[in-house]
């Protein structure tokens with residue numbers, strides 16, 4: 001990850017989350033929102049989504065196809081400037097999931113898994129939302145905040161598994177507040193060993209410098225303070241950019257098929 005990202009690292013969380021406020025402008029946000037195709041949604045119980053250029057095959061392969069221009073411009077250039085995908089096999093995203101959450105909707109705690117290079121870049125549009133971050137090792141039950149011990153306080157014979165070890169010294173579970181037009185990058189240990197989810201609530205509550213890990217990076221913490229630590233959800237659309245590891249060229253399939261005849 002490039003050094004221009006260092007200033008945006010969310011300190012106090014396992015490596016690495018980066019939060020960049022105002023990654024896109026109000027005009028760019030409006031333009032993207034207006035171009036999301038209305039007929040492409042798949043409806044789930046608690047949200048709806050669409051995959052571009054398409055859903056992965058059963059063995060997690062992407063059928064190579066270009067992404068629509070509104071998803072690549074202007075964000076690809078900005079990813080490049082910041083080196084977001086410089087360490088992934090294709091050096092840029094080849095897949096985008098668009099998720100829409102209305103007030104009261106969310107997504108269960110989960111990990112994104114091994115079909116992708118371990119870098120996800122999430123652009124938030126419309127409403128703000130809290131991402132709940134929890135550790136795989138401690139489960140995802142929200143039984144209050146627990147702080148695991150710093151690694152250097154443990155003796156090296158400790159029988160803790162890798163997941164626990166890598167989250168030591170960090171306050172987890174915690175929350176990342178995602179403002180509209182922001183970018184959140186999840187990579188490394190954070191990608192591998194943590195779970196993320198969005199609570200199905202109409203209001204995020206109790207938001208403060210103490211409970212929100214990226215408070216110091218927010219564009220407008222005053223908005224939350226003025227609202228008494230509450231975020232009344234509006235409709236939020238997220239674009240999650242990823243580099244799918246296995247890509248199959250449609251053309252080679254067609255020609256391979258023809259050659260067999």
Ligand SMILES: O=C(O)CCC(=O)C(=O)O
Pocket residue numbers: 097099107112122196238240
């Ligand atoms: O909407 C988000 O910010 C999270 C979406 C997500 O976790 C996913 O698509 O895997």
Ligand SMILES: [Fe+2]
Pocket residue numbers: 110111112196
């Ligand atoms: Fe996810």
